[in-house]
Amino acid sequence: MAPPPPSANLPLVERLKALAQTLQFAWFVGHVTLLLSVFRYLVSCIFFNYYSSSAQIAYRLAFISAAGTYGIVVYKGHFARGVQGSPLSIVMKLISDENVQYLGMALVWLYSRQLILALLPFSVYSVFHVATYSRMYLIPTLQPAAPAPTSPSSPNKPAVKQSPLAETIGRFIKQYYDASMGVVATLEIALLFRLVLSAITFSKGSWVLLIVYLSFFRARYAQSSFVQQAVRQLTARADATISHQSTPPQVRQGWETLKGVVRQGYEATDIGRYISGPTAAKKPQPKKAYVREYGGKLDKVYARFVKNDGHIAMSLTSRVFSLFSTATSDPTAPSAGDSHTSPWTQPSSMGGISDPNYTVRNGDLALLEEEEPRPPYLHAMLAGGTGGTCGDMLMHSLDTVKTRQQGDPTFPPKYTSMGQSYATIYRQEGICRGLYGGVTPALLGSFPGTVIFFGVYEYTKRLMIDSGINPSIAYLSGGFLADLAASVVYVPSEVLKTRLQLQGRHNNPHFNSGYNYRNMRDGFRQIVRQEGFSALFHGYKATIFRDLPFSALQFAFYEKEQSMAKDWVGKRDIGLGLEVLTAATAGGMAGVITCPMDVVKTRIQTQQNPPALPSGSSGAKHSVEHIPKESPRPHAASSHSHIPRAHSRPISTSGANTSIPPPGTPRLDTSSVFTGLKMIYRTEGLAGWFRGVGPRGVWTSIQSGTMLVMYQYLLKELEARQILEESL
Numbered sequence: 001m002a003p004p005p006p007s008a009n010l011p012l013v014e015r016l017k018a019l020a021q022t023l024q025f026a027w028f029v030g031h032v033t034l035l036l037s038v039f040r041y042l043v044s045c046i047f048f049n050y051y052s053s054s055a056q057i058a059y060r061l062a063f064i065s066a067a068g069t070y071g072i073v074v075y076k077g078h079f080a081r082g083v084q085g086s087p088l089s090i091v092m093k094l095i096s097d098e099n100v101q102y103l104g105m106a107l108v109w110l111y112s113r114q115l116i117l118a119l120l121p122f123s124v125y126s127v128f129h130v131a132t133y134s135r136m137y138l139i140p141t142l143q144p145a146a147p148a149p150t151s152p153s154s155p156n157k158p159a160v161k162q163s164p165l166a167e168t169i170g171r172f173i174k175q176y177y178d179a180s181m182g183v184v185a186t187l188e189i190a191l192l193f194r195l196v197l198s199a200i201t202f203s204k205g206s207w208v209l210l211i212v213y214l215s216f217f218r219a220r221y222a223q224s225s226f227v228q229q230a231v232r233q234l235t236a237r238a239d240a241t242i243s244h245q246s247t248p249p250q251v252r253q254g255w256e257t258l259k260g261v262v263r264q265g266y267e268a269t270d271i272g273r274y275i276s277g278p279t280a281a282k283k284p285q286p287k288k289a290y291v292r293e294y295g296g297k298l299d300k301v302y303a304r305f306v307k308n309d310g311h312i313a314m315s316l317t318s319r320v321f322s323l324f325s326t327a328t329s330d331p332t333a334p335s336a337g338d339s340h341t342s343p344w345t346q347p348s349s350m351g352g353i354s355d356p357n358y359t360v361r362n363g364d365l366a367l368l369e370e371e372e373p374r375p376p377y378l379h380a381m382l383a384g385g386t387g388g389t390c391g392d393m394l395m396h397s398l399d400t401v402k403t404r405q406q407g408d409p410t411f412p413p414k415y416t417s418m419g420q421s422y423a424t425i426y427r428q429e430g431i432c433r434g435l436y437g438g439v440t441p442a443l444l445g446s447f448p449g450t451v452i453f454f455g456v457y458e459y460t461k462r463l464m465i466d467s468g469i470n471p472s473i474a475y476l477s478g479g480f481l482a483d484l485a486a487s488v489v490y491v492p493s494e495v496l497k498t499r500l501q502l503q504g505r506h507n508n509p510h511f512n513s514g515y516n517y518r519n520m521r522d523g524f525r526q527i528v529r530q531e532g533f534s535a536l537f538h539g540y541k542a543t544i545f546r547d548l549p550f551s552a553l554q555f556a557f558y559e560k561e562q563s564m565a566k567d568w569v570g571k572r573d574i575g576l577g578l579e580v581l582t583a584a585t586a587g588g589m590a591g592v593i594t595c596p597m598d599v600v601k602t603r604i605q606t607q608q609n610p611p612a613l614p615s616g617s618s619g620a621k622h623s624v625e626h627i628p629k630e631s632p633r634p635h636a637a638s639s640h641s642h643i644p645r646a647h648s649r650p651i652s653t654s655g656a657n658t659s660i661p662p663p664g665t666p667r668l669d670t671s672s673v674f675t676g677l678k679m680i681y682r683t684e685g686l687a688g689w690f691r692g693v694g695p696r697g698v699w700t701s702i703q704s705g706t707m708l709v710m711y712q713y714l715l716k717e718l719e720a721r722q723i724l725e726e727s728l
Helices: 012-020 023-046 053-079 087-095 098-110 116-142 164-200 206-223 225-242 249-268 271-276 299-307 314-324 362-371 377-394 396-407 418-429 431-435 439-466 471-503 520-531 533-537 540-569 575-593 595-606 617-625 633-639 673-684 693-727
Strands: 147-150 158-160
Touching: 012 116, 023 053, 023 116, 053 087, 053 098, 053 116, 087 098, 098 116, 098 206, 116 164, 164 206, 164 225, 206 225, 206 575, 206 693, 225 249, 249 540, 249 575, 377 396, 377 439, 377 693, 396 418, 396 431, 396 439, 396 471, 396 693, 418 431, 439 471, 471 520, 471 533, 471 540, 520 533, 540 575, 540 595, 540 693, 575 595, 575 693, 595 673, 595 693
Parallel strands: none
Antiparallel strands: 147 158
16 A cells, blocks of 8 residues: 655654555565665675674575565565456466566575675665655655745646755666666676576586576566666677687687577577467557666656656656555556656567578478488497497596485585585595596496487487477487386496495595495495395486486487577588587586486485394394494494395495484485485475586586587598498
């Protein structure tokens, strides 16, 4: 409800009481609280007390206030007057509302790690919100305006004399609004680069946060002319720097490729296009006075405010702030007086890329795909097997780091960031038995597995496309079935590989993994003798749940990106840069999406069957309690090697010297994927699902990039050799 017009006849206490009873006043208090919290947090930062209790409280309180203020606006704008329309239209309206977007990001930052850059855009918005509210409501309530002499233009209507403070605030808003919104756009771009840097350095949860913020920034770019202008300025500066003669041609080509991919990604993520379908081009419309800017409904204030030289009539104020009133029309509809040209006209969004020399339309590209020669199955299998094996061997050390992070039984975890994990494993265990532990079973399983995979994938894909099935479904199904066929080969090697990776160096005193194999052959014998041959397929279902959707998504993404790249370039040969980019992004996206399944797979495959204890409860308790908890692995292994192992359901990874896991480690005690997911979420939260997501995302990106680029290269070489032999 909007505050009533202040009356000079009422006492000050009554006027303030009437003002405080409105929902808009709570909105104002939220912005004031945000500014005070940000100020307190900045003081802590100045004295380098970022993580003190008071600094953390101030940081969280700032985002709680931001969520509250934007939540009030969303409530009044969408729910207070009733929700109308179909569910799809309601969802689209909410998604496209800037207030909903900022509300979502405030909640995301509230539960994320502290980033000072995340606070600053909200702070700038709050400054203008507080200033506008104070000028329109707070100052007139404290100092009701006295009637001024009658204006000659309207003798029957007495003019209202504004407070000098209100006029000063008005001039401030008029003078600094554009510049401040430009600063906000720059801060949001800087925050994007900051998150990219965190993702590259594999900070915890950085990849998930980056994906969420990219979605938010994409929406901001589509709706904010200030963000568009900041991006154009940054792009122009980069163009001027890269176009210098001293810049290598490869860098210039890579920059142009990156811009093209960003444009294609921008268009591909336009949700409205998929829902509404293609629409005819609209006739040019006159520019509106208001711009969808400044977090929502207050944008009309500033556009009209500039026009009226800082003097806003109370009737306009009531109309603009009608969002907080009880009976009014659609607050988003422009008023009749808002038809002048806005100083913040929003340019058109990024369009398609057209080459003046040569352009391939969608129909032409489909024709190219149909006419493109298919390689022989043997060529595809050899090229895929070689490429996949090279990719696996290249990234094996990173896979070891990822496995250690996911299967770490200690609490708090010993292996956290990628750089720290690399340094720790190298310093304590070396390269061969540490970073490259388990490389032999990985090699023995990689080549035959990828050979089978590419053979089944090519056969299934061609069969389904020739049968008239949609290519996207063919790619998904082909990757799904191909991985299912190859799983019989690579799952046993995956079990051996992950256990040797967790064990590290033989009798490793630095990491209590629960395994003590001298080599791959010894590991195979011990697993079969003590746990049975079926133990080689521990986690088979979990591996299938991870790898089937991963392969399906990876090749669906890859084929789609290849099609988009050919459409953009205008020919089949898209160049090495785009080959690497399409392959790496396809693998990276699929790897991040399927990370929860990878965590469950690693936990199940590396968990150990418990020792068969005596039937007496007291004896069992005594045998467990008297095992030295911190004893080195050689002593623990030697003193209890005589105890036979039971073939009961496995428990979570723990040391060989005790069946009691360290505090905080979930005891899965199950081979069910979904039960494991629930148990990890219950004990570790959402972060438990994405443990090791950074190394996994990078590993799948580089491994897929290596495999698919080598696959394409070897196919061309084999095809050229075949043509040469046939010509002879």
